Amino acid sequence: MTFEERMAMFAEADLYVVITEAFCAGRSSLGVLAAALEAGVRLVQLREKDLTDRALYERALRFP
Amino acid sequence: MIIDDRVDVALASGADGVHVGQEDFPVEVVRSLGPDLIIGCSTHSVDEAVSAQAAGASYVNIGPIFSTQTKSNVMSALGPAIIDEVTPHLTIPFTVMGGIKASNIDLVLERGASRVAVVTAVTAAEDVRAACAGLRERIVRSRW
Numbered sequence: 001m002t003f004e005e006r007m008a009m010f011a012e013a014d015l016y017v018v019i020t021e022a023f024c025a026g027r028s029s030l031g032v033l034a035a036a037l038e039a040g041v042r043l044v045q046l047r048e049k050d051l052t053d054r055a056l057y058e059r060a061l062r063f064p
Numbered sequence: 065m066i067i068d069d070r071v072d073v074a075l076a077s078g079a080d081g082v083h084v085g086q087e088d089f090p091v092e093v094v095r096s097l098g099p100d101l102i103i104g105c106s107t108h109s110v111d112e113a114v115s116a117q118a119a120g121a122s123y124v125n126i127g128p129i130f131s132t133q134t135k136s137n138v139m140s141a142l143g144p145a146i147i148d149e150v151t152p153h154l155t156i157p158f159t160v161m162g163g164i165k166a167s168n169i170d171l172v173l174e175r176g177a178s179r180v181a182v183v184t185a186v187t188a189a190e191d192v193r194a195a196c197a198g199l200r201e202r203i204v205r206s207r208w
Contacts, residue, residue, distance in 0.1 A: 003100045006080045007122060010102055014203040015196060016159050016181040018068075023134055025188040032187050039196035043179070045083055047068035056070060060077035063065045 013043035020047045030062055037064065066104060071097050081122065086112060091119035104159070108142060113150045113158075125181060126150050128162025129172055134183045147175040166198060173206040 001009075017036045021029040033044060046063050048056055066081040067074040071094050074082045081102025082094055094103050105116035107124045116124050131141040147160060160172045161181035172180060180203055189195035 001080065001100075003102075006100070006102050009080070010123065011157065013179055014207075015186075015200045016161075016179055017186050017196065018134075018161070018181055018183045019187055020134065020183065023184050023187050025190075027192075032192050035192035036186065036196045039193045040200060041196050043066070045066040045068055045181070046079075047083075049069075053073070057073050057077055060065075060067055060073050060079060063077075063079070 010043065015041050016043045016045065017041050018045040018047050022050075029059065033063060066102060071101075074098065074101060083125070091116055091121045095120045106161075107150070108139065109146075110150050110153060114153050117154060117156050121156060123157040123159060123179075124150075124154065125159045125161050127160055127181075129160050130163030130168055132161075132163040132183070144171045144175055147172060147177055151176060166195075166202070169199060169202050170206075173203065178203060178207055 019029045019032055024032045046060055065079050066083050067079045068083050069088045071082045071089060075098055083104040084094060085106040091103055091105050102122045104123045104125060105121040107113040107116055107126060113124045126146055128139055128141055129144055151158060159179040159181045160177040164172060164180055164182050165185035186192055186195045
């Protein structure tokens with residue numbers, strides 16, 4: 001996407017859900033992500049300080 | 065989708081953006097690495113917000129508004145009045161974050177926040193979908 005397209009999406013966002021697996025009450029971050037998307041959330045942040053680079057990269061690929 | 069801090073992972077994975085804090089890579093460095101990325105910056109004061117804007121941030125986050133346990137460097141809550149202090153200086157969009165949930169979201173909405181970041185209010189909710197839908201509805205309604 002172009003920068004303009006990205007910012008247009010950002011402009012429309014309302015709830016911004018920051019997902020860290022440790023704060024998901026024992027559920028997977030991808031499960032929480034799926035539920036947020038079902039509710040129409042269109043802006044999410046993947047925030048993980050403790051994953052290996054590879055694990056973080058692989059999780060990032062699975063985020064929208 | 066925005067990734068916190070890791071511009072390398074954001075670029076490698078095709079993320080839409082990176083969010084950096086005051087201790088992460090400077091905004092202008094991230095911009096030089098990823099000219100097409102949305103770059104968000106966490107700010108806690110007028111000075112930080114103005115600096116981030118000048119450095120080319122796409123948006124700034126203002127926070128922590130209320131007290132929160134989701135950061136290891138626990139900062140004192142700034143309170144919703146920070147929104148009124150910072151936003152007159154901004155030409156870029158802003159988000160607000162820090163301990164925001166259904167019981168206090170009005171306090172940020174009434175000060176003009178229309179993009180609200182949440183963590184545990186949603187991610188630790190028993191029904192994540194319902195928690196998201198409820199908060200989204202409050203935000204969307206406040207925009208009219």
